[in-house]
Amino acid sequence: MIIKKQYDVVVIGAGPGGLAAAIEAKKGGADDVLVIERDVELGGILLQCIHNGFGLQTFKEDLPGPEYAQRYINEAKSLGISFLMDTMVMDVTSQRKLYLSSRDFGYVEVDAHAIVLAMGCRERTRAQVRLPGYRPNGVFTAGTAQRWVNVEGYMPGEKFVILGSGDIGMIMARRLTFEGAHVERVLEIQSYLSGLSRNYVQCLEDWGIPLQLNHTIKKIIGKNRVEAIESVAVDEKWNFIPGTEEIIPCDTLLLSVGLIPENELSKKAGVALDPVTGGPFVDEHFQTNVPGIFAAGNVVHVYDLVDWVSLAGVEAGRSAAEFALAEKERSARYIPLVPGKNVRYIVPHKLDKKALEKGDISLQMRVTKPIEEDVWLEVHGEKNSIVRRSERYVRPGEMVTIVLKPRMAAEVEKAGRLTVDIYPKSEA
Amino acid sequence: MEEKNFICTACPMGCKLIVRMEGDEVVKILGHRCRKGETYGRQEAIAPQRMVASTVRIANGIHPLLPVYTKGSIPKRKIFEVLEKIRAIEVPAPVKAEDVIIANVIGTGVDVIASRDMPEK
Structure with missing residues (x-):
């Protein structure tokens, strides 16, 4: 695999949201689609x-x-x-530049005309529900236990208590x-089930696993390994009701206490997040507040069905392809200005091909080193010279300006990029 | 007449079903919103059925376990017997999704098949 510098659509995450987005982006006319996956x-x-x-x-089928x-x-x-596996995205900018760390390719930078964020969500942990007691081995999130058992x-243990009636917790009970293993109890602090009813039926009821609503954990008992948990009933404000405590012996506690959209990267790109969902604010095409950055699936809000995640991916992927194609056309109109010999930088950084039809354009720049003799200031394309003028000297402290004139429009348009060189006439 | 209450698991809607029985005969089903629900209610009242998903050991695969499932539902009371069969075997990698892992498991007429491709290590 050769990694390109520029992609039409880059998708971050190869779960159901990301895969659906990538497929749809490709079908929607984006030629270069890259999926980046950390697994x-x-x-x-x-x-x-x-x-x-x-x-x-x-699929109208019941699939695992x-x-x-x-x-x-x-x-x-x-x-x-294209897929880039075993690769972390370390940073994304609002200009849609991505900085990657890849097992096979090391440090990589790529640019995207459009990005789809599909990082999914992560599980709420013990610290986030502030569970009191010792911190022994044997406390896991339900998803961690699921990875261990199924993959x-x-x-992770023999005798379980599960806190929270989320879907993953109930599915792990079964x-x-x-x-x-033996699942002693599922405790739910709310007065209602937090997962799907069907999962209560086929995962708990079928196997006689008791669910206690309005109950939570007062304390985890055990120093090296979980030995028991102390459960307690709560009132409607989640205050413990004294006298309702019960010691439930177990060696493992699973937490199924909610999922949080995973948006650390989104924040780096300047994507605004909804404090209620924890995911980006999006429009009907799943575009975030940053133009060209889309988001799909559990990264936006937590879904209960994967089918809906895929549908969201389809919409985000289609829209990302549309944006990328338009952006490609826009960017093809521009010619980059590249600092050449003894030029530190040039402003502007790029030039609209048609801009010279409207009048003069001044290129402002500074040199890297002083040259205390007659110099040429030359603007050229890849093959053609566009303009050359002389100066008696150049110094970093004194800005240099070169003006492009409307009569140069045809030559400028022919050039793929413009380079400025500043060099002594004696070297010409 | 006896009434049985179920929550339908045929899809994620979770409809509340009422199944009216006369002896072993289903007389009426209420509360379903589709044909699947009606079928589920009838089956659940007479002889509950479930699909089963688990894992088998796989030799030389990229993971030590291969996820598998029953291609259709089997009698609920036979689940642990099926699980025992699944636990007893080991298959060699590579495997393709939907490859048959155990044909006609314990005579249920249902195959246990692979849930994914599992390439060799």
Whole structure:
């Protein structure tokens, strides 16, 4: 694989949102689509969601997560989309420049005409729900346990209590039961289930796992390893009700207490976030407040069905391709101005090809080193010289100006880029 | 007449079903919003069925486990028997999604198939 300097659409994240966006962007006419993924394989969190229930809307079939992902992976590969695996995006700018750290390619910079943010979400941790008690081994988020049991092949414990009735927690209750573990209890601080009713039925009720609403954990007991948790009933303001405490012996506590859109990168690009969802403010095309930066899936708000994530990806991908094609046309109108010999910088940095039709354009620059003799100041294209004038000397402290005239328009337009060189006449 | 209450799991809507029984016969189903719901309610009242998903050990794959699932639903009371079969075997990599891992598992007429491609290490 050769990494290009410029892509039409760059998608960050190869989960269901990112894959759908990349596929749709490619179909929508974006030639160069790059998907960047930090994992070593495509599919995102679907790969650990081995239970069925995916794809009822999209495929009219009841599929497990990996198979749902597999269909998108196969399509994306068949379309000739580029993938950069085992790669972290370290920074993104509002100008749509990305700075990457890649296992195979090291430090890489790429530019994108449009970006789709598809980083998904992460689990709320123990610290974020402020659980009192010791900090022994044996406290995991439900998703971590899911990765261990379903992908890595490790059992995190034998006797479980699950805090929170989120979908992943309930699904793990069943999964652990299937693997021979015992799930003592699911505790939910709210007065209602936070996941889907169907998951209550097939994951808890089917296996006789008790769910206690209006209950939470008062304390985690155990110093080196979880030994028990102390549960307590709460009132409608989530205050503990004295006298309702119960010690539940267990060796592992799973937390299924909510998901938070993952937007550290979005913030770096200047994307404004909605404090309620934790994701970017978007329009109907899933475009953020930064032009050309789109967002799709759980990075925007947490979905309960992957099918909806895919649909969001489709819309974001289509819109990103449209933006990229327009942006490509816009940027083709511009000619970059490049500092050449003894030139430190030039302002402006780029020039509209048609700008000279309206009048003179002044190029302002500073030299790198002083030259105390007659010099040429020369503007040239890749093959053609456009203008050359002389000065008796140049000094870094004294700005140099070269004026482009309307009569040079034809030559300027022919040049792919303009370079300015400043050098002694004696060297000419 | 006996009434049984279920929450439909045929899709994520979670419809509340009421199934009226006369002995072992379903007489009426209420609360469903589609045909799938009606089928689910009838089945659930007589002989509950579930799809099962788990993992089998895989030799030489990029992961130690291969996710698998039953291509259709099987009787709920047979789930642990199926899980035992799944736990007992190991397959060699590579595997393609939907490859049959156990055909007609414990005579249910349902195949256990792979949930994803699993290339060799």
